[in-house]
Amino acid sequence: MNVNSWTFDRQSLTPLYLQLYHQLREAILQGTFGAQRRLPPSRQLADELGVARITVSQAYEQLVAEGFVVRRPGAGTFIASQLPLALIEETHTAETPFQPQFSSWGQRVMATAVPSANKQPKPEIDFGFGRSFPHIFPYDIWRRLLARYLSTDDVMLSRYGSVAGFFPLREALADYLTRWRSVVCTAEQVVIVNGAQQALDILARLLLEPGDEVLVETPGYADAAALFALNGAVLTAVPVDDAGFCLDQIPARSRARLAFVTPSNQFPHGGTLPLERRLALLQWARQHNTLLIEDDYDGELRYDGRPLAALQGLAADERVVYLGTFSKVLFPALRLSYVVLPPGLVRLFVQAKQLIDRGAPTLTQAAVADFMREGHFERHLRHLRQAYGQRRHTLVAALQTHLPQVRYADEPAGLHVMLYLPERLAETAVVEAAAEVGVGVYPAAPYFMKRPSPPAILLGFSGLSESEIAEGVARLGAALAGLE
Amino acid sequence: MNVNSWTFDRQSLTPLYLQLYHQLREAILQGTFGAQRRLPPSRQLADELGVARITVSQAYEQLVAEGFVVRRPGAGTFIASQLPLALIEETHTAETPFQPQFSSWGQRVMATAVPSANKQPKPEIDFGFGRSFPHIFPYDIWRRLLARYLSTDDVMLSRYGSVAGFFPLREALADYLTRWRSVVCTAEQVVIVNGAQQALDILARLLLEPGDEVLVETPGYADAAALFALNGAVLTAVPVDDAGFCLDQIPARSRARLAFVTPSNQFPHGGTLPLERRLALLQWARQHNTLLIEDDYDGELRYDGRPLAALQGLAADERVVYLGTFSKVLFPALRLSYVVLPPGLVRLFVQAKQLIDRGAPTLTQAAVADFMREGHFERHLRHLRQAYGQRRHTLVAALQTHLPQVRYADEPAGLHVMLYLPERLAETAVVEAAAEVGVGVYPAAPYFMKRPSPPAILLGFSGLSESEIAEGVARLGAALAGLE
Numbered sequence: 001m002n003v004n005s006w007t008f009d010r011q012s013l014t015p016l017y018l019q020l021y022h023q024l025r026e027a028i029l030q031g032t033f034g035a036q037r038r039l040p041p042s043r044q045l046a047d048e049l050g051v052a053r054i055t056v057s058q059a060y061e062q063l064v065a066e067g068f069v070v071r072r073p074g075a076g077t078f079i080a081s082q083l084p085l086a087l088i089e090e091t092h093t094a095e096t097p098f099q100p101q102f103s104s105w106g107q108r109v110m111a112t113a114v115p116s117a118n119k120q121p122k123p124e125i126d127f128g129f130g131r132s133f134p135h136i137f138p139y140d141i142w143r144r145l146l147a148r149y150l151s152t153d154d155v156m157l158s159r160y161g162s163v164a165g166f167f168p169l170r171e172a173l174a175d176y177l178t179r180w181r182s183v184v185c186t187a188e189q190v191v192i193v194n195g196a197q198q199a200l201d202i203l204a205r206l207l208l209e210p211g212d213e214v215l216v217e218t219p220g221y222a223d224a225a226a227l228f229a230l231n232g233a234v235l236t237a238v239p240v241d242d243a244g245f246c247l248d249q250i251p252a253r254s255r256a257r258l259a260f261v262t263p264s265n266q267f268p269h270g271g272t273l274p275l276e277r278r279l280a281l282l283q284w285a286r287q288h289n290t291l292l293i294e295d296d297y298d299g300e301l302r303y304d305g306r307p308l309a310a311l312q313g314l315a316a317d318e319r320v321v322y323l324g325t326f327s328k329v330l331f332p333a334l335r336l337s338y339v340v341l342p343p344g345l346v347r348l349f350v351q352a353k354q355l356i357d358r359g360a361p362t363l364t365q366a367a368v369a370d371f372m373r374e375g376h377f378e379r380h381l382r383h384l385r386q387a388y389g390q391r392r393h394t395l396v397a398a399l400q401t402h403l404p405q406v407r408y409a410d411e412p413a414g415l416h417v418m419l420y421l422p423e424r425l426a427e428t429a430v431v432e433a434a435a436e437v438g439v440g441v442y443p444a445a446p447y448f449m450k451r452p453s454p455p456a457i458l459l460g461f462s463g464l465s466e467s468e469i470a471e472g473v474a475r476l477g478a479a480l481a482g483l484e
Numbered sequence: 485m486n487v488n489s490w491t492f493d494r495q496s497l498t499p500l501y502l503q504l505y506h507q508l509r510e511a512i513l514q515g516t517f518g519a520q521r522r523l524p525p526s527r528q529l530a531d532e533l534g535v536a537r538i539t540v541s542q543a544y545e546q547l548v549a550e551g552f553v554v555r556r557p558g559a560g561t562f563i564a565s566q567l568p569l570a571l572i573e574e575t576h577t578a579e580t581p582f583q584p585q586f587s588s589w590g591q592r593v594m595a596t597a598v599p600s601a602n603k604q605p606k607p608e609i610d611f612g613f614g615r616s617f618p619h620i621f622p623y624d625i626w627r628r629l630l631a632r633y634l635s636t637d638d639v640m641l642s643r644y645g646s647v648a649g650f651f652p653l654r655e656a657l658a659d660y661l662t663r664w665r666s667v668v669c670t671a672e673q674v675v676i677v678n679g680a681q682q683a684l685d686i687l688a689r690l691l692l693e694p695g696d697e698v699l700v701e702t703p704g705y706a707d708a709a710a711l712f713a714l715n716g717a718v719l720t721a722v723p724v725d726d727a728g729f730c731l732d733q734i735p736a737r738s739r740a741r742l743a744f745v746t747p748s749n750q751f752p753h754g755g756t757l758p759l760e761r762r763l764a765l766l767q768w769a770r771q772h773n774t775l776l777i778e779d780d781y782d783g784e785l786r787y788d789g790r791p792l793a794a795l796q797g798l799a800a801d802e803r804v805v806y807l808g809t810f811s812k813v814l815f816p817a818l819r820l821s822y823v824v825l826p827p828g829l830v831r832l833f834v835q836a837k838q839l840i841d842r843g844a845p846t847l848t849q850a851a852v853a854d855f856m857r858e859g860h861f862e863r864h865l866r867h868l869r870q871a872y873g874q875r876r877h878t879l880v881a882a883l884q885t886h887l888p889q890v891r892y893a894d895e896p897a898g899l900h901v902m903l904y905l906p907e908r909l910a911e912t913a914v915v916e917a918a919a920e921v922g923v924g925v926y927p928a929a930p931y932f933m934k935r936p937s938p939p940a941i942l943l944g945f946s947g948l949s950e951s952e953i954a955e956g957v958a959r960l961g962a963a964l965a966g967l968e
């Protein structure tokens with residue numbers, strides 16, 4: 001055995017004996033101790049390596065505990081006799097790494113385009129969306145609420161939470177949704193999920209067989225569509241107009257099991273589904289025995305008054321699943337969303353969730369529950385609506401000045417505006433031209449389920465100040481003028 | 485319209501106008517305004533109801549915004565003419581609620597026994613397991629680390645986290661696992677998951693087709709077995725002995741795609757898989773092209789020295805997925821687990837996770853990363869090992885005194901002991917007899933994949949003081965004596 005090649009890092013956090021253990025273990029696994037299977041006496045090895053004898057003893061002890069070596073009193077330390085050295089060598093020197101064979105689900109995951117992390121330098125003025133505006137969040141209150149549950153001896157920390165969510169949070173949500181969104185529900189129907197995607201995944205698995213049809217909006221929430229497709233669904237893309245989902249464009253032969261809609265503010269086009277379309281959609285769903293999934297991802301964020309009533313509350317036949325999230329109105333890093341389920345779905349949904357995921361962190365849920373119950377949530381929403389409403393106003397005013405040729409659904413809601421560009425412009429060229437003047441805008445093509453899609457870009461305004469918004473649109477207008 | 489039946493709660497948090505809006509909306513949906521479709525003038529309705537006129541105006545405004553009514557200047561407020569009243573009535577008075585049809589996955593969820601929440605009063609001395617011992621946790625440090633990331637303007641809060649986990653936490657884990665568990669990995673192979681169940685679910689979906697075979701231990705981790713079965717796997721249950729997984733009991737015809745094992749401390753029997761069995765298992769897996777999943781749910785908790793090396797580090801052919809969790813060593817409410825993936829699985833696993841769940845809360849991950857990097861984690865583990873080691877010692881000593889007739893794997897590790905009872909005793913009778921003397925013990929039958937199972941109970945010791953443990957075992961001994 002040649003110990004001269006062994007190295008020790010005396011500055012490392014890893015104790016010396018552990019460093020020695022790793023090297024001894026590797027030497028055993030490589031078969032370098034030869035047929036005699038005897039390790040050097042600890043005093044001898046310590047001298048050769050220039051370490052304390054206790055270091056060697058501790059390393060040997062670990063090897064004994066793990067079964068690599070045995071001590072024979074009076075004779076020394078030997079590689080365990082029952083260890084098949086040939087097997088070790090064979091096992092340890094296998095050259096071909098494991099090649100996984102993927103299931104059809106795995107192959108669909110592989111085929112699903114997942115946007116890669118943006119490697120571009122962050123633009124000076126970034127109209128990214130799906131962001132909150134962190135400056136308005138009441139951090140002091142939030143810290144105080146979290147601290148309340150951080151005391152020792154608290155069951156919040158020492159036990160697993162409830163699968164369906166922390167009950168006081170479910171109660172606070174049921175109360176809030178009933179009062180502000182006309183959702184009809186009890187706290188038992190509200191289930192806390194780790195993001196809307198989780199709720200959609202569970203619903204798809206519970207309700208869809210491969211080949212089942214699902215209606216989605218186009219343009220629409222691409223991740224939801226991807227999830228249904230992943231679970232084997234056949235998608236039917238229904239176009240939207242400025243008033244949202246176009247019911248009359250559902251194919252007559254449709255036998256959809258599920259329809260995914262965004263009635264409060266169509267994503268990403270913008271627009272609120274009018275009452276008569278809501279009623280007609282509910283009637284269509286009843287005639288076709290379709291379950292509707294209402295994704296109310298930012299229904300709180302209306303700037304012309306209070307939020308509008310949800311579709312869920314209009315359906316007397318328990319046919320609507322309502323999805324909401326705290327990502328947009330508190331902060332995304334919370335990862336807390338919620339689903340209001342029809343009574344007939346609650347038990348099985350929770351049972352499925354229990355099998356795949358034991359529930360969200362109790363501590364955060366408790367803090368959010370208090371945040372809601374003590375009035376901070378509704379106050380925070382008012383602040384958000386004011387701040388975002390002003391930003392949206394600034395954005396629209398700048399668009400009218402600098403980009404009069406673009407169309408958009410002028411809905412006083414949401415966190416972005418989707419601009420339909422003149423047909424002769426290519427979306428990618430616009431994105432690139434904007435990037436060259438330090439402005440980040442985002443292509444709309446990924447949100448269209450039917451090709452070719454009209455040229456369009458998305459401008460999120462929630463992460464920018466009003467002056468940045470005005471400046472960004474001015475630069476974008478100049479960049480577009482350069483393209484024409 | 486009869487407004488006399490309408491009620492207002494002046495103490496409610498819900499503004500009066502919102503209370504009125506809800507009642508007006510319901511009246512419209514019920515068709516009680518008749519053919520004229522005209523709402524009373526706001527002044528008149530205010531007088532009838534004894535509320536301010538502005539209250540009525542605000543309620544009407546909300547109904548206008550939602551499309552229920554329109555204002556005709558000079559004529560009054562009318563139910564919107566395009567609203568099909570017959571349709572409203574039909575939609576709103578549907579009598580048969582939606583009846584979901586469940587998929588085969590949904591039907592398997594329905595058929596899976598999920599333990600119902602324990603409705604029994606909490607026993608005086610509860611040998612429950614899967615709990616941490618909250619008194620030892622360094623709350624002050626934890627609070628300080630959390631507060632560090634709670635400042636305003638922090639990207640921690642305002643952006644979605646990385647799907648694979650917060651990178652500094654993945655680095656801290658890779659470093660820790662390399663140093664202390666001989667896991668061979670880079671930070672890129674470490675992925676943060678929302679509980680081990682989520683990792684198993686994604687792996688099962690990526691790798692299994694319905695009908696594929698999976699090896700599980702019996703007794704074993706029932707939730708993992710349930711998850712594989714849920715995803716269509718055919719389970720082969722392999723018995724364990726005091727040294728863990730019995731390789732020689734794998735059926736010769738086995739073509740398992742996956743094997744789920746707990747080599748560090750077999751769950752729930754107890755016992756550490758010896759080195760020669762580990763090597764033989766790796767060889768078997770290579771011969772059968774099987775992926776091994778090593779669940780190291782409490783590998784840190786050994787009381788006779790430092791933790792033992794993981795199986796993962798012995799496999800040179802990237803054939804082992806390693807699962808670990810913070811639930812046992814920090815606190816369960818964190819809901820943070822991690823998986824170390826073979827390089828060939830990382831990309832697809834993360835892509836799947838991105839589609840179904842955008843990642844764990846960044847704030848907590850950042851705090852845990854610092855907790856590890858600043859040495860608190862390893863110090864805390866030493867404290868835990870000391871506290872739990874003493875408790876386990878007390879438990880075993882009490883068992884020798886009061887229950888000499890029971891057998892158990894005497895492994896100085898873990899958070900519970902599994903007692904095999906004399907064959908003539910029925911498990912349920914023992915659990916009930918213990919409950920009658922105020923002692924909570926837990927049946928082992930749910931962990932056996934083959935029936936009938938030997939009578940056995942589980943005693944967790946991590947939530948009790950040493951005197952409670954001694955007293956609990958004494959009571960249990962007396963209760964068992966009464967049964968014989």
